[in-house]
Amino acid sequence: MSVVKPKDLALTEERLAPGHRLCPGCGEPTTVKLVLKASDDPVIVCSATGCLEVSTSIYPYTSWNVPWIHSAFENAAATAAGVEAAIKALKRNGVYKYDKVNVLAVAGDGGTYDIGFQALSGAFERYHRIVYLLLDNEAYMNTGIQRSGGTPSYASTTTSPDGKVIPGKLQTKKQISRIMVEHEPAYVATISAAFWQDLIQKSKKAFAADGPAFLHSITPCPRGWRHADNLTIELCRLAVQTCIFPLWEAEKIDGKMVYKLSAPSKQIAKNPDKKKPVVEYLKLQGRYRHLFKPEEKTELINQIQEWVDTEWDIILERCGEK
């Protein structure tokens, strides 16, 4: 796919208008705007309940310059499936003006890993042509930073706080994107706003797919991760550089899911010296403060590093880089 020029991108329509009420430094609007810019065809957006939804649609105002619906928390995929089915049937009945309309479901990690997983799994199995965008900020941020299936180990949240005996979340992060690959959809990719060129190209592929596509965005939350507002994109970059969030894609080719490492992660695979220690990513975030203060908890940090290494190995293996 050809490289997208920033100038051309800047000239495309803003489908999510400024003036919304998301926090300064929130990773969500950057990703959503970029993904929406990648669609050459009209888009209908189906939002799950969450920060993005409440901050962009406070009646009587709306930031959405595209048709948009929010119905509930756990059903973005099912709502999108209904929209897709309606368009299909209306086209069949010869009353639909557009040949191709993209349907984008957007949900957070709560609405995807946990409460919305059933609807997501069902919609992908039924092979609706929808793009599902997961804005993973690794906790229930809209209700005030509670742990989710996407929260990584030892992160402190309000329901997995670092206490005198328990040092944050004890379980590991669910590998949702790999689970989605096992659904054998048309396309799955991980994206990071720091690598916007990669993000745009993957979004274009997702919109062009002839079946369900899943985009998994690492989406820092300054409130929940407790980092400075100006570090959002830096954290998006470090997540990839430390390999805690590698960039890859999986495409269905001849009926088989084929994993492929994306350029920013591939450079690290080719040159392992470039892999940064995860501690560089952790130390910028207040949700891991208890791992460093009052004294450094080396054992726990090492455990996180081991987990990162193991998961990175799995991805390298799947991508045929081992």
Added chain:
Amino acid sequence: MSKIVKQEMMGMNGDTACAYAVKQCNPEVVAAYPITPQTIIVEVFSEYVANGEVTTEFIPVESEHSAMSTSIGAAAAGARAYTASASQGLALMYEMLYIASGLRLPIVMTCVNRALSAPINIHGDHSDAMGARDSGWIQLYCENSQEAYDTVIQAWRIAEHKDVLLPVMVNIDGFILSHTLENVAVLPDDAVKKFIGEKKIPVVKKPSGELTPYVLHPDYPVSMGAIDLQDYYFEHKRQQAEAMKNALKVIKEVGEEYGELTGRRYGLIDAYMMDDAEIAIIVMGSTAGTAKYAADLMREKGVKAGVLRVRSFRPFPRDDIVKTLSKVKACAVLDRSISFGSYGGPLFTEIRSSFCYECEKPIIINYYYGLGGRDTPPNLLENVFSELKRIVETGKIGEEIRYLGLREDSIDSVNYKAELISFKDLNTGNIGGK
């Protein structure tokens, strides 16, 4: 001159009658999840799809929650959307029922009424639909499979009426209607198509005052399901309440128009021998048929008995009910569900409160009946009439809230008081066990 169209008689059960009506309506999207006793609707409709008899996009969703979510997405995108459920399935949809009505989406659903767990029971009662009575759905209760067929067709006209724009739930009693073969007069396909007409898109006012079609369409970027706080939410709920009020008129109009076409007229209530009735049974659903038969038997004995069947529970036709019952001396309201902790069943409490400030009012008693599909044969309904007759003659009301058709030994189980033991007592084996 009669405009009644020629109709064909078909042997169908209630579920098939609904599926057949949906086929003739040919909605763009049907999303449903199977549950007893609704399953036949989904199966029969799947056959229509497989045989190319409809142009519908059929979505065999993974749950009822998704059935309603998908219907919402489809209706929002401008499609006619139909679904069907029952009991636990309707309960799983509960959250989405309020969203369908709150977003003012004219979805049509058949609810094949079934008891709620626990204990699990697959047979007919109204507990499922009564749990959703405040969800903003219009609720119509059918007496037989003919009415089920007729009501599914009328439902689109009611739901999509510009003064209503609310979803409609067509209720049919599980098994008694859903699985029982009946002769159903069906309209020709084109007559149904003409009656329901083309799906129209409502034009609404944006907060800015501009007009916009209320549909998810690329050319009209509306936001549906916005967050609506202290400053506007209340006004939107008032609009919904007004729409429900408007539905009282629309249900009657559509029922009349349907009558012109078929010879079968429908309204909010169905009054049977109520003109001179001194005693009456008030009931919803299939038991009305049995009650009418019992009323005939009473009439043969010279007793002025009548039946008032409530067809529309939501909106509640308060005025029609008061008018019909005001000259009655005593009546019994039959409730096929229990609102636990309430003073009487849902139908009873509404009817009693309707008479609160009326000068002329009957004595009103309440019977719970038919829970979990418990049979309600004619003799039980004759007993109700006899009891009403006794009340009129003696002026002694006795228990206001009663149970119809309970086992004779039920009092023993009500009176049994369970002892509580500690978990550690299980180790001693003093009470039963292996």
